[in-house]
Amino acid sequence: xxxxxxxxxxxxxxxxxxxxxxxxxxxxxxxxxxxxxxxxxxxxxxxxxxxxxxxxxxxxxxxxxxxxxxxxxxxxxxxxxxxxxxxxxxxxxxxxxxxxxxxxxxxxxxxxxxxxxxxxxxxxxxxxxxxxxxxxxxxxxxxxxxxxxxxxxxxxxxxxxxxxxxxxxxxxxxxxxxxxxxxxxxxxxxxxxxxxxxxxxxxxxxxxxxxxxxxxxxxxxxxxxxxxxxxxxxxxxxxxxxxxxxxxxxxxxxxxxxxxxxxxxxxxxxxxxxxxxxxxxxxxxxxxxxxxxxxxxxxxxxxxxxxxxxxxxxxxxxxxxxxxxxxxxxxxxxxxxxxxxxxxxxxxxxxxxxxxxxxxxxxxxxxxxxxxxxxxxxxxxxxxxxxxxxxxxxxxxxxxxxxxxxxxxxxxxxxxxxxxxxxxxxxxxxxxxxxx
Amino acid sequence: xxxxxxxxxxxxxxxxxxxxxxxxxxxxxxxxxxxxxxxxxxxxxxxxxxxxxxxxxxxxxxxxxxxxxxxxxxxxxxxxxxxxxxxxxxxxxxxxxxxxxxxxxxxxxxxxxxxxxxxxxxxxxxxxxxxxxxxxxxxxxxxxxxxxxxxxxxxxxxxxxxxxxxxxxxxxxxxxxxxxxxxxxxxxxxxxxxxxxxxxxxxxxxxxxxxxxxxxxxxxxxxxxxxxxxxxxxxxxxxxxxxxxxxxxxxxxxxxxxxxxxxxxxxxxxxxxxxxxxxxxxxxxxxxxxxxxxxxxxxxxxxxxxxxxxxx
Numbered sequence: 001x002x003x004x005x006x007x008x009x010x011x012x013x014x015x016x017x018x019x020x021x022x023x024x025x026x027x028x029x030x031x032x033x034x035x036x037x038x039x040x041x042x043x044x045x046x047x048x049x050x051x052x053x054x055x056x057x058x059x060x061x062x063x064x065x066x067x068x069x070x071x072x073x074x075x076x077x078x079x080x081x082x083x084x085x086x087x088x089x090x091x092x093x094x095x096x097x098x099x100x101x102x103x104x105x106x107x108x109x110x111x112x113x114x115x116x117x118x119x120x121x122x123x124x125x126x127x128x129x130x131x132x133x134x135x136x137x138x139x140x141x142x143x144x145x146x147x148x149x150x151x152x153x154x155x156x157x158x159x160x161x162x163x164x165x166x167x168x169x170x171x172x173x174x175x176x177x178x179x180x181x182x183x184x185x186x187x188x189x190x191x192x193x194x195x196x197x198x199x200x201x202x203x204x205x206x207x208x209x210x211x212x213x214x215x216x217x218x219x220x221x222x223x224x225x226x227x228x229x230x231x232x233x234x235x236x237x238x239x240x241x242x243x244x245x246x247x248x249x250x251x252x253x254x255x256x257x258x259x260x261x262x263x264x265x266x267x268x269x270x271x272x273x274x275x276x277x278x279x280x281x282x283x284x285x286x287x288x289x290x291x292x293x294x295x296x297x298x299x300x301x302x303x304x305x306x307x308x309x310x311x312x313x314x315x316x317x318x319x320x321x322x323x324x325x326x327x328x329x330x331x332x333x334x335x336x337x338x339x340x341x342x343x344x345x346x347x348x349x350x351x352x353x354x355x356x357x358x359x360x361x362x363x364x365x366x367x368x369x370x371x372x373x374x375x376x377x378x379x380x381x382x383x384x385x386x387x388x389x390x391x392x393x394x395x396x397x398x399x400x401x402x403x404x405x406x407x408x409x410x411x412x413x414x415x416x417x418x419x420x421x422x423x424x425x426x427x428x429x430x431x432x433x434x435x436x
Numbered sequence: 437x438x439x440x441x442x443x444x445x446x447x448x449x450x451x452x453x454x455x456x457x458x459x460x461x462x463x464x465x466x467x468x469x470x471x472x473x474x475x476x477x478x479x480x481x482x483x484x485x486x487x488x489x490x491x492x493x494x495x496x497x498x499x500x501x502x503x504x505x506x507x508x509x510x511x512x513x514x515x516x517x518x519x520x521x522x523x524x525x526x527x528x529x530x531x532x533x534x535x536x537x538x539x540x541x542x543x544x545x546x547x548x549x550x551x552x553x554x555x556x557x558x559x560x561x562x563x564x565x566x567x568x569x570x571x572x573x574x575x576x577x578x579x580x581x582x583x584x585x586x587x588x589x590x591x592x593x594x595x596x597x598x599x600x601x602x603x604x605x606x607x608x609x610x611x612x613x614x615x616x617x618x619x620x621x622x623x624x625x626x627x628x629x630x631x632x633x634x635x636x637x638x639x640x641x642x643x644x645x646x647x648x649x650x651x652x653x654x655x656x657x658x659x660x661x662x663x664x665x666x667x668x669x670x671x672x673x674x675x676x677x678x679x680x681x682x683x684x685x686x687x688x689x690x691x692x693x694x695x696x697x698x699x700x701x702x703x704x705x706x707x708x709x710x711x712x713x714x715x716x717x718x719x720x721x722x723x724x725x726x727x728x729x730x731x732x733x734x735x736x737x738x739x740x741x742x743x744x745x746x747x748x
Binding site: 069071118119121122125126128129130132133134136137140141143144145256260263264267297299300302303304306307310311314361362365366 | 465471517520521524526527528530531532534535536538539541542543545546547549550655659662663665666670715719720722723725726727729730733734737738
């Protein structure tokens with residue numbers, strides 16, 4: 001025990017471990033807090049507020065998908081209904097805005113109690129289909145039933161109208177944004193703590209082997225039900241954060257688009273790591289705000305990116321980064337360099353080819369009402385190239401083909417470098433069994 | 437009352453159309469163990485391809501060509517993408533089809549634009565077939581029923597009688613044994629996926645004249661098909677048939693009725709606020725499949741003909 005070498009190694013690794021735990025939190029805080037001070041434009045605040053909302057939403061979704069293995073297609077119902085309840089309570093009773101997300105969370109949890117009772121009777125694919133049905137039911141009911149969502153207009157609130165809190169009225173966007181960020185961090189921290197509790201460990205057991213979990217006395221259905229309610233609570237909080245941001249809850253907030261968006265964000269980010277959904281939420285908001293402001297093909301790119309992630313790295317961006325970081329750590333950067341350089345080149349070339357082809361196709365189909373893309377207002381490099389290629393499909397086809405072919409060559413070299421790496425590996429001590 | 441017969445027939449023809457979709461979905465599910473989320477996307481693609489082919493070569497060739505084209509696309513999806521993610525489990529497969537549904541929706545917008553198209557019915561099938569007490573039953577709906585029934589009879593015969601059907605059924609339950617006997621099971625999987633998507637496309641072609649061809653048609657019908665599959669019991673063809681007919685008839689009758697919610701509730705001596713009482717059943721028709729789903733799950737969670745699998 002008194003071995004000096006061991007104790008010094010321990011003291012050297014302990015701060016690094018702490019740093020590893022804290023780094024993602026610091027990055028998240030910096031990402032949310034610093035940009036508003038540097039560029040105080042209103043669109044940036046709106047964008048970051050959307051990201052913060054999506055982060056909470058995706059993390060709450062991951063309690064279901066990642067921790068318990070329940071794929072849900074109707075998660076927007078909880079956030080939308082929670083936000084609706086919060087809006088009604090705020091308009092009628094006048095709860096302080098600071099506490100409004102809590103009201104929304106309780107509303108979401110109540111919906112979770114109701115819907116979870118029906119949906120958790122089954123797991124697996126049947127659970128997915130039942131949540132789809134429930135989500136559609138809520139979405140269709142929001143359209144059909146009177147004075148639920150106030151018809152097409154939705155239910156609006158005036159966030160500045162409530163009682164002010166320490167000279168903050170939350171009317172201005174900056175004050176509302178500060179509130180959203182604080183709640184985002186609070187909810188994320190709560191979910192992180194929750195993922196360390198015995199309850200979530202049991203949920204993991206139910207995910208991995210429900211029969212054995214049942215045999216040791218954890219009734220799977222009860223555990224799933226509990227997770228659905230907790231997840232609905234945090235979804236309700238995220239819905240209320242969106243309500244505070246846009247001051248409106250409409251039928252869109254319970255729609256299937258939103259349920260699909262949170263699923264895509266969580267899967268892109270990766271379900272196995274706590275911070276995976278955070279990364280996914282940032283990527284998704286980037287697509288739906290930044291890419292969507294440049295081109296109307298953003299949904300196409302998002303779908304394509306989603307499929308690429310599912311095919312290449314089913315454990316999401318977080319899993320991808322973890323695997324490759326581990327590989328670089330074991331073999332050293334020098335030996336992996338060729339494979340990564342060629343791989344990056346192939347990815348860039350293929351992306352360029354796809355973007356050119358898709359932008360051209362969209363311009364041909366929707367050109368008359370969407371000239372902005374071709375005139376290059378987006379400022380992206382591909383747009384500029386389109387301008388001077390514009391009009392002649394033959395040149396464009398040739399360029400796309402050339403880019404794709406070059407990408408193929410790069411991919412070929414990447415695969416060869418990969419194979420060489422695997423060779424040196426198998427001849428060395430041990431392999432780390434990943435194929436990409 | 438006189439229009440009840442016609443409405444019931446309309447409901448049955450709509451139910452059979454739903455069954456064409458849910459049969460392909462069930463077939464793929466029981467074979468590959470994955471619920472093809474892009475199924476409604478293939479239905480939409482079938483409607484669009486059928487529209488384009490019909491504009492050039494007529495309705496009858498569209499009836500053949502569109503399912504073939506879409507079936508090939510489905511086979512490609514299975515062969516090049518789905519097979520690659522199979523090692524990662526069913527969740528990855530389901531997610532892949534989910535992404536494919538997004539892409540199909542965008543591709544359709546890209547290829548045919550956003551504005552709705554209306555498919556035309558050939559002159560032979562235009563007009564009423566017969567009238568019952570003054571209410572007409574459209575000739576096209578009868579044609580739809582015939583095609584659906586013929587297709588399903590064919591499917592049943594192939595699965596039950598032919599050698600290919602025998603291999604498919606054996607591969608369903610004992611994949612490795614069938615492989616050991618020298619049959620190419622992955623190719624059987626591809627074939628089943630292609631057949632399922634082709635069925636969806638056929639449903640798209642013959643269903644198109646009834647509805648409007650628009651980029652939103654996949655969502656509007658897709659979730660109903662999933663509901664049908666769950667009500668019938670996942671993986672059960674006869675359950676899918678019963679559930680399709682049930683949902684088709686109930687929804688059609690609800691749309692055609694002019695009863696309000698208040699009238700229904702007054703039968704049970706219950707009442708709601710006046711605004712709710714004024715809602716007609718026709719307005720509530722979109723909710724009915726989902727309400728049926730919830731009721732079914734509360735009473736019998738495995739669906740009509742589903743097998744028990746509490747731990748699935």
